[in-house]
Amino acid sequence: MTIDTGAWPDGLAVAQVRVARPTDKLDEVVAFYRDHLGLRELYRFNGHAGYDGVMLGLPGTDYHLEFTSHTDGSPCAAPTDDNLLVLYFTGEVHMYDAVERLAAAGHEPVPAENPYWTDNGALTFADPDGWRVVLVPRPVF
Template identity: 45%
Template sequence: MPSATLRIARPTNDLQKLKEFYTKALGMRIIGSFENHAGFDGVMLGLPDCTWHLEFTHQHGVSVDPAPSTEHLLVFYLPANEEWDATVKKVEGAGGVRVQSENPYWDAKGVTFEDPDGYRLVLQNASWP
């Protein structure tokens, strides 16, 4: 599927808080949004020239539970030390809370943060593959 675009979507109770976090922490841009579409509000966040983006939605009148486990991860591989260090500082400046990873693999070459919903974001100072 070389022409596919990947959208990672998840619900939230606070669209504004997540939008602010991911735009400040990772420099993502709003690439789309909607209000009251069949009872849902949402925002899509992405980075230039990427074939993936994040979508956060809120269903009117519905409250979602926090992250189901500490192993729900969004991992970014940043092999350049300077870019990795700058991104770690940016996430901290945006209110990212450092946490110990459930899997020690991620702590060996990376830093794990919790986003405002309690989902985990890993900044891995390595390349893939």
């Protein structure tokens, strides 16, 4: 297996990656990812064409999540238990720092749909909308 860890391919000069989804529980979702999991709040907006939103991410602004809520409602139940955000940590100690923050806020691990995650020491949590976040103790590559 060959793994290319270099630059983006020619013709795909991507500068940032954002994963965005709506929610009717914006404050709860932001608290889960920012306060309990530990992502940084990068930007917040209110009243933009009926939308409020928050962008959360890793250090820098290259990779981030955006959560939005619309004044007319933004229902967003997770389609399946295997729609995942997977975060790979640099070791078990760092992963368990996040697990302890989540536990202190009342979030308990949920069973992983795919046994691969449990077999590799990962823990899965559901955010307030039911979307799953998998915490893995070490990188794959």
